[in-house]
Amino acid sequence: MDDKHMLMIPGPTPVPEKVLLALSKHPIGHRSGEFSQIMAEVTQNLKWLHQTQNDVLVLTVSGTGAMEAGIINFLSPGDRVLVGSNGKFGDRWAAMSAAFGLEVETITADWGKPLDTEQFREKLAADTEKNIKAVIITHSETSTGVLNDLETINRHVKEHGEALMIVDAVTSLGAVNLPVDEWGIDVVASGSQKGYMIPPGLGFVSVSPKAWEAYKTAKLPRFYLDLGKYSKTAAKNSNPFTPPVNLVVALQAALRMMQAEGLESIFARHQRLMRATREAVQALSLPLFGPDEAASPAITAVAPVSVESEQIRAVMKKRFDISLAGGQDDYKGKIFRIGHLGFVSDRDILAAIGALEATLRELGYESMTPGAGIAAAARVFAQS
Template sequence: MLTDQQLLRIPGPTPIPPSVQRAMSQPMIGHRAPETKDLLQRIKPKLKPIFGTAQDVVVMTGSGTAGLETAVVNAVKPDDEVLVIVTGSFGERFVNICEAYQINTHRYDSEWGKTVTPESVKEYLNKYPKVTAVFATFCETSTGVLNPIAELAEVVHNNSEALFIVDGVSCVGGVETKMDEWGIDLLVTGSQKAMMLPGGLTFVAASERAWNVIEENEHPRFYFDFKKYRNQLANNSTPFTPAGSLLFGLEQVLQLVEEEGLEQVFTRHTQMMQMTRAAFKALDIPLLTNDQAASPTVTAIKPFDFQVKDLRNVLYKEFGMVVAGGQQHMKDEIFRIGHMGYCSPADVLQTISVIELGLHKIGKQVELGKGTQAAQEIYLGY
């Protein structure tokens, strides 16, 4: 392998387009300068279609977790009851944030690798009628599950007065998202996944219903005070120093999305998912999720006759390819392939071909090219 070559195929951070890297290398400008106001003014309207909302999308300097914490501290009071739907490691993160703020937190745990069903959520809402917010994860990064957010939102609103708050960090920008139409009250994503940027920005949008709750919430907050960000965004500014280089990059990302077309972006992600899944099915290597639960942005594979760490090691040492392992109790049981953002069907074909070689290297008997051919056939069928 080339010593400075890395093939990054994890579910975030993801590769960055060269034009975005060039945009981020521009000379720094003052964060209160007219140039920054103009930049934010250009960015604002282009974020709305990605979220599927008429509301302004707030851009904050911080990781995706900062956005999740912002949602919690602005929409929930310490004496409130909330329900957190946990389908994996990142559903667990919402629990940890809520408990850190001493919020009365009820959790609904679903088996890792499976979606949550609206019927089961309805049962929990009937069990806990006082909840003021329900938290869910759109794409559970740790398992590659895409939860049925539209259906979950409908159940929440038909059976409670609770806000519906969604972590979309590992899929917004790569899958169709209709915040307003579906009834999502707070939606969060981050910069380092389908948004094709380094980590360091989080994006949060709130419905009018959520804003009514936020306005009345007297829970103390400072940096994460969402009202400050909304008020400053109205003036094309930020309450605190923004990550200027990332804003330059964000504008270029939005330009690339506009040029490709948002629907084509979604189609490309679905195509890459189907190519990846077809490849492992052809190689007789089990997938963690079924087709209905699968995310277009990340695929989890659960082998039974070879060690995940052995494959990951040989992929990295011989080819410079990085795929992700599992998390928590699935650390050594699964590996995960990210196919989002700056990723194309050609990248998927390369990934599958290299993995076939890696499997051969660790002694797993596979027919070389069989998975690649299956992925190629999916491509040709589009």
């Protein structure tokens, strides 16, 4: 049957009908008064979502572009940075920092394990000359389904006093509590195709006053991603370059939906979906890739033993038109990932788990009790 495709990947995520309808409107001029009014509302609601009074700037980029902007605007060649790396995206930020001539020191953990906050404390405490200019971490490591302890790492950064805290929140913003002002986080980058519930194409960067002070002396080259330009035009409800007008209109609709649901309800929903998915997977005797205490509300990574991950994904797509994500880099073919980020409901999880059970039966998997996954997920939903 056509048009029944179900996205259960960490991004792009499902898009609500209200947002699709907003996206389909005829474009308007990006220098018009009408568009300025939309930008004013969007900017205010972005600050609400970020729990900040600081600038939240809208760029026509992916999440990677937002992170690049978050790095190059506040640092200079040769600056020493600590980069947390326990997955594909931590590795990416280390490579990106090195590409811009920064002195990169990585703090690593095995894929599937959270970063050790004590290692950050030790490195920062030992830096008595304050040479470390930034700490860069991924909050929700999408490649493994691990949520790093940003609050603790950020506290160690604040005790250091000099370093900026630069955060990839691409799959955590809009899924887990991230109080930017309360924690005093300096730079937070995110992307539209995740918790924002709109298609890819927009990136967002929140910037603290401390980061703006660093901007004044930063010497890395920038032009299109010069956040100073975006800040000046944002104050006038505009943009320094041509934005994707229809995506901004879609963002307006999505943020209205998020406000109607409320932050606490959004966070609780993602926790509920995560718990239901993890308990269902365990009830099917499938090993989880990461520990419960560091589980991401965005995705659940599964490491099957007696049945191949890529076979599971192929049957899910062919028979049920449900897309699951595969493993990346060294874990390609070893894990699969179930996304539960953004416009996802209890019903979606039940459908995905039911399809997963049927897929496992088709593949001859005998280590489960039929219906156990659905029952486990249903218990979580009944308790919530």
